[in-house]
Amino acid sequence: MAAKKSGITKRWILNTLCVIVVVLLGFLLVALLLFKEQYYESVRMTLNSRATGMVQSYFDLSTVNSDEAFNLRAKEYVEDFNDKAIMEVWVIDRYGNVVVSSSGFSVENEVYPDYLSAKTAKNGRADWVGKTQSGEHVMALTFMLNGVRGQQQGAVRYIISLEDIDSQLQTVFLLLVLLALVILSFVTISGMFFVRSIVNPVQEINKTALKIAQGDLSARIETREYEDEIGQLSETINHMARELNETNRMKNEFLSTVSHELRTPLTAIKGWGETLLSTPNEDILLQEKGLHVIIKESERLTRLVEELLDFSRMESGNMSIRMEMFDVCAVLDEVLTVFQARAVRESIHLEANLPPFPVQMRGDGNRVKQVFFNILDNAFKYSDAQAHVLINAYLPNPQTFTVTVTDTGCGISQADLPHVTEKFYKANTAVRGSGIGLAVVSEIMSLHGGTLHIQSEIGQGTTVTLQFPVPQMTE
DSSP: OHHHHHHHHHHHIIIIIHHHHHHHHHHHHHHHHHHHHHHHHHHHHHHHHHSSHHHHHHTOTTTOOSHHHHHHHHHHHHHHOSOTTTOEEEEEETTSOEEEETTSSOOOOOOOHHHHHHHHOTTSEEEEEEEOTTOOEEEEEEEEEEOTTSOEEEEEEEEEEOHHHHHHHHHHHHHHHHHHHHHHHHHHHHHHHHHHHHHHHHHHHHHHHHHHHTTOTTOOOOOTTOOSHHHHHHHHHHHHHHHHHHHHHHHHHHHHHHHHHHHHHHHHHHHHHHHHHTSOTTOHHHHHHHHHHHHHHHHHHHHHHHHHHHHHHHHHTOOOOOOEEEEHHHHHHHHHHHHHHHHHHHTOEEEEEOOSSOOEEEEOHHHHHHHHHHHHHHHHHTOOTTOEEEEEEEEEETTEEEEEEEEOSSOOOTTTGGGTTSTTOOSOTTSOOOSOHHHHHHHHHHHTTOEEEEEEETTTEEEEEEEEEOSSOOO
């Protein structure tokens, strides 16, 4: 079972946990990019807010008409610049030289990507994000200063350090990673509890199913803890075990009953055979009595063997019937003739009401005779002396022939009634019989397209209703 548990856990990790990890990593990446873009966009907007027309007017050619005047105006602009605390500002002349810087330090002439891009841009401005020669991460924006004829007379460059923002982004990233780890831990712990809630019951189910497979039909699964599909599966397995246990019990009773049913006539036959061998030939009466017993018990054995053969055919699905037209009333009357003699012997009042005309039906006459014989045999077996057995045969409609067999015997309990047509089932174990007669009857009726219905109450007797389809009423 450990392998199964490992397999379920492994599949959960591969199918669920790995997906969650990928989703969380994607979330971290997207969130970080969004935060970075938001922060950088706010810096870009700050830079753009400084590069306005007011700066252009500050270096108007009407007042700035020479390089000396431009340099002087540049120093004044830097001195008047109010945002020195958050950004650095440079003024670049038309030759590309930094003439003044808000930092107060001289600036070596370099190639500034934003300055080069701004010189060719239509709106005269461009920004750039990168590292300076000193390694500082910055965002810079260059704003070109144009003369009255559109010629470029210089530029103003604004620079903001991104070190603090990058530090904030690192903090945000760490917080997001921590959040992801918390989520992953929660999902893992809750997932493992969920997997365990499946693995443990499945392990218990497997152990119990193995016991049942090994023959321990008393093994059961505790179902009170589960009210879901696992609980339903457990109850189904328990129901299966109960059914197997009951079937096994009935099978054992069946084998015991059949053994007894076979032993009794065989003992009688053997006993009378030995008696006849040791009896003088002159004792004709004893010989006749012994031969009658041998014939009777042989017929009993023959019926039991035929019943077992029919049951075997029914179980294998090979029970066949030979379909032909025959008079079902004549078949029933033939069976009644046999039971009339038995009724006299057992002091049972037998009464029959049959139609005064033949009723033709399509089927196997021998199998239908077997049905009538088994039903009447049960009525006699479960009735005491002076009981009544009534047979009514009639046509409730032109397409149906109905036979009811009513006795005043011991009856069948309501608990046993739904099971009497099941194989091996015997409602009354005190009465001889194999317990498969009604199962065979039910199968024969089904093969003929007919129905079998049983009504009974304890101490009130039993009524068996047989209905056969007939093509038409024949008078």
